[in-house]
Amino acid sequence: MSEIVKAEGLTKVFNKHLTAVDHVNFSVSQGEIFGFLGPNGAGKTTTINMLITILKPTEGKATVLGFDIAKQDAAVRNVIGVVPQEYTADEDLTGLENILLCSDMYGIPRRIAKERAEDLLKLVELTEFKHKKVQTFSGGMRRRLELACGLINRPKILFLDEPTLGLDVQTRTATWNYIRKLKQEYGMTLFMTTHYLEEADSLCDRVAIIDHGKIVVVGPPEELKHSLGGDIITIGIKEDADVSELIGKVENVKEVKKENGSYRIKAENGEVTAPSIIETLRKNGYNVAKLSLTEPTLNEVYLEYTGKSMRDAEESREAFAAQRMMMRRARQ
Amino acid sequence: MTETNGNSSNRLHGLWALTNRELKKWYKAPVIFILSIIQPILWMGLLGKALNIGALFDPASSSFPPLKLVPPLTTGPTGQEAQLLQYFGGFTKYVFGSADYFSFMAVGIVAFSALFTTMFSGMSIVWDRRLGFLNKVLSTPVSRGVIIFSKVLSATLRSMFQAGLIIVIALAFGLQFGQGFNPLYILGVFAVMFLLCVGLSSLFIAITIRSTRMETPMAVMNLITLPMMFASNAFFPTKFMPDWLQTVAKFNPMTYTTDAVRQLLIFATDWGQVGTDFLYVGIFAVIVATIGIVLSWRFLSK
Numbered sequence: 001m002s003e004i005v006k007a008e009g010l011t012k013v014f015n016k017h018l019t020a021v022d023h024v025n026f027s028v029s030q031g032e033i034f035g036f037l038g039p040n041g042a043g044k045t046t047t048i049n050m051l052i053t054i055l056k057p058t059e060g061k062a063t064v065l066g067f068d069i070a071k072q073d074a075a076v077r078n079v080i081g082v083v084p085q086e087y088t089a090d091e092d093l094t095g096l097e098n099i100l101l102c103s104d105m106y107g108i109p110r111r112i113a114k115e116r117a118e119d120l121l122k123l124v125e126l127t128e129f130k131h132k133k134v135q136t137f138s139g140g141m142r143r144r145l146e147l148a149c150g151l152i153n154r155p156k157i158l159f160l161d162e163p164t165l166g167l168d169v170q171t172r173t174a175t176w177n178y179i180r181k182l183k184q185e186y187g188m189t190l191f192m193t194t195h196y197l198e199e200a201d202s203l204c205d206r207v208a209i210i211d212h213g214k215i216v217v218v219g220p221p222e223e224l225k226h227s228l229g230g231d232i233i234t235i236g237i238k239e240d241a242d243v244s245e246l247i248g249k250v251e252n253v254k255e256v257k258k259e260n261g262s263y264r265i266k267a268e269n270g271e272v273t274a275p276s277i278i279e280t281l282r283k284n285g286y287n288v289a290k291l292s293l294t295e296p297t298l299n300e301v302y303l304e305y306t307g308k309s310m311r312d313a314e315e316s317r318e319a320f321a322a323q324r325m326m327m328r329r330a331r332q
Numbered sequence: 333m334t335e336t337n338g339n340s341s342n343r344l345h346g347l348w349a350l351t352n353r354e355l356k357k358w359y360k361a362p363v364i365f366i367l368s369i370i371q372p373i374l375w376m377g378l379l380g381k382a383l384n385i386g387a388l389f390d391p392a393s394s395s396f397p398p399l400k401l402v403p404p405l406t407t408g409p410t411g412q413e414a415q416l417l418q419y420f421g422g423f424t425k426y427v428f429g430s431a432d433y434f435s436f437m438a439v440g441i442v443a444f445s446a447l448f449t450t451m452f453s454g455m456s457i458v459w460d461r462r463l464g465f466l467n468k469v470l471s472t473p474v475s476r477g478v479i480i481f482s483k484v485l486s487a488t489l490r491s492m493f494q495a496g497l498i499i500v501i502a503l504a505f506g507l508q509f510g511q512g513f514n515p516l517y518i519l520g521v522f523a524v525m526f527l528l529c530v531g532l533s534s535l536f537i538a539i540t541i542r543s544t545r546m547e548t549p550m551a552v553m554n555l556i557t558l559p560m561m562f563a564s565n566a567f568f569p570t571k572f573m574p575d576w577l578q579t580v581a582k583f584n585p586m587t588y589t590t591d592a593v594r595q596l597l598i599f600a601t602d603w604g605q606v607g608t609d610f611l612y613v614g615i616f617a618v619i620v621a622t623i624g625i626v627l628s629w630r631f632l633s634k
Binding site (some may be wrong): 049052053054056074077078080082084085086087088090092093101102104105106107149153159 | 345346348349350353356357360361463464465467468469470471472473474633
């Protein structure tokens with residue numbers, strides 16, 4: 001079975017008019033890290049919730065390890081592992097107790113569960129904290145504990161919903177390493193959602209960019225970036241004139257777009273092309289006010305396919321995560 | 333599959349784990365545990381002792397004017413005095429069916445405390461939803477029914493433990509068992525409490541499970557609990573209430589539970605009445621639990 005997940009026309013409509021996921025098609029192959037990238041509200045979590053059988057699809061179908069998510073939901077739950085967006089570990093219990101609680105959800109006999117729990121604690125490097133209450137854990141430790149809980153039933157595929165949401169950069173990088181380890185050492189298949197561009201870029205073998213419930217493009221990050229046709233040069237001139245045509249004639253320039261008074265230029269070999277653009281403009285009597293050169297990132301890919309930047313959505317998301325943290329603290 | 337990941341095929345797996353998770357929050361947190369015990373004690377102490385209705389009619393301490401007329405007894409009651417004493421002494425017996433109001437009231441607290449325990453346990457599902465724990469459990473092979481049952485079961489076990497504790501504490505405060513009381517009757521108390529709690533907690537879970545906020549179910553529950561408390565015989569016999577209130581009380585499962593507990597503990601047990609009480613509470617439990625569990629089940633598998 002090389003296709004672990006297969007979705008065909010998968011759709012979720014809430015309250016009969018709010019389409020959260022709109023006829024998406026994708027498949028996840030054995031042993032790959034497949035990422036859903038998109039801003040808040042794009043339908044990532046709804047998709048993952050359908051795949052892990054928490055939500056029933058309104059239309060379309062999907063299979064996980066060959067089991068139909070709507071008709072064989074119980075079978076699906078047995079073979080998947082889930083690491084939710086929230087910290088779901090019980091604060092009043094210790095790390096080990098939490099893992100054993102998860103094992104009880106799968107009906108794993110205590111003797112086997114204890115062996116696995118020790119292995120998993122070692123894997124996520126929490127062995128020395130296993131008898132400490134989760135209350136005392138840091139964000140990164142909680143994340144790792146969630147990871148361990150999601151692996152207790154030896155799943156064939158692990159679903160991660162925003163695995164590094166609300167973590168600082170260092171902890172995030174550390175978490176990525178644990179996720180990579182799962183793939184490399186255990187050959188596990190991973191399905192993850194994220195709104196962090198760097199995360200999708202560095203972790204995922206293939207990325208599906210999702211916007212307003214629709215998949216706009218799927219492919220390996222490198223390929224997606226390459227498909228943009230080179231580097232992005234942004235240039236602004238002092239004069240109030242349209243120089244698009246002029247720039248377009250420069251060698252290696254593939255496309256020129258005027259946006260908010262500056263020019264967004266797609267070009268191969270940006271380091272060489274940028275100076276020739278400046279020279280051409282100067283020869284024609286224009287003065288360059290500003291210039292920037294970027295190698296394409298997934299943000300450029302996102303911009304290319306959706307016509308807007310992901311950054312704004314990201315900011316509101318950070319605020320959302322902070323609010324969630326506050327709620328969790330308020331509970332105590 | 334079974335040998336590779338060791339999963340059990342038992343449909344009830346996870347029930348005890350989830351129930352115990354709830355219970356641990358209670359017995360492993362000494363502050364919460366003690367507070368949950370103090371509350372019924374306070375009610376008992378404040379209502380049961382402050383509303384010392386028996387003392388009103390006690391010639392020795394009452395300031396009730398007609399009783400003032402009775403001179404302090406020095407030589408033992410004369411014929412007329414003895415009659416008065418008997419009359420007023422029988423008063424509490426006539427109104428409450430027990431020799432003293434405290435016994436009446438303390439036993440009323442038993443069912444009353446279950447109301448609060450099951451209510452708060454219902455609220456815990458809101459937290460489980462908000463914190464994502466519910467979704468996490470929903471993505472595991474635990475059956476939807478087990479998730480709901482674990483809530484009901486934990487609330488019921490807590491309430492029954494509290495009921496036992498309240499009876500012990502009330503005994504220390506001066507609860508008087510009825511004539512012909514048999515320690516085995518306590519089992520009957522637990523049985524009727526079990527029925528009440530299963531009904532109540534299913535009801536509260538059905539109310540809370542759809543909510544991601546505390547405020548709405550809190551308001552709804554307050555609306556329900558107040559009449560359930562006072563439009564019942566928990567604190568005062570229904571036969572002295574206005575007719576309309578008596579009608580309300582007649583449909584209130586609290587009335588039947590409290591009556592069953594009183595019949596078993598402090599009254600001269602009328603088994604016919606106990607049977608009726610059990611029947612009513614049983615019907616309540618079955619109907620409400622069915623509705624509650626079906627509604628919750630539907631919600632969880634939408």
